[in-house]
Amino acid sequence: MRPADLRAVGEVRQELRQLLSRWAPPGSGELEEVATLLTSELVTNALVHAKGGAVVTATLTDRLRVEVRDFVSRRPEPRAPTTDGTSGRGLMLVRSLADAWGIRSHGVGKSVWFELGGGPA
Template identity: 45%
Template sequence: MDTAELLVSELVTNALRYGEGEIRLRLLLDRTLVCEVWDGGLVQPRRRRARDTDEGGRGLQLVGLLSAAWGSRRTPHGKTVWFELALPDGDSPGVDAVEALLSLY
């Protein structure tokens, strides 16, 4: 749950900071959890390598490290950025969020 909240927060924050117009969030729960965030901006997101002294620039790295998959696509009125999270099945350990965060430094 914490990982899903963190990644949703990253995508919504990016939409607020860099997107345009109306922002929408959709969560789809099936065999995985899929989060989609729409905005009216046309600029596609890109991962970048943040320097140690940068205050930002790690959001999409987190999304890439902690999700099973992520991406973006153009829509008729902007873009959609999405990620997919595997649901815990009780047998396999999930991604260690602390280790993933530390790997950024």
């Protein structure tokens, strides 16, 4: 198996920050930081655990919705982080910091999504 090209994570973070800078109200730096962190976690998970890359979609209305789609049907399962490793924290962060989140199955693959801003969904 070819190792994931994790340089894409930084590129996605940069594009998300640009998008948010045109939308977010003044003083919403915390929203930008949380959105960037959660997007990084989901993109990293998709690139590390799924073959064939990932597609990231960010939608802005009165809230931010980010979806990361990969092409593997296996659903991610939140798990406790290991004390000596770097895995197991992504979905835990998404669960604790997002206003809403979920997993949507597709004919091929799935999307893991989260929403922020505007209060609970």
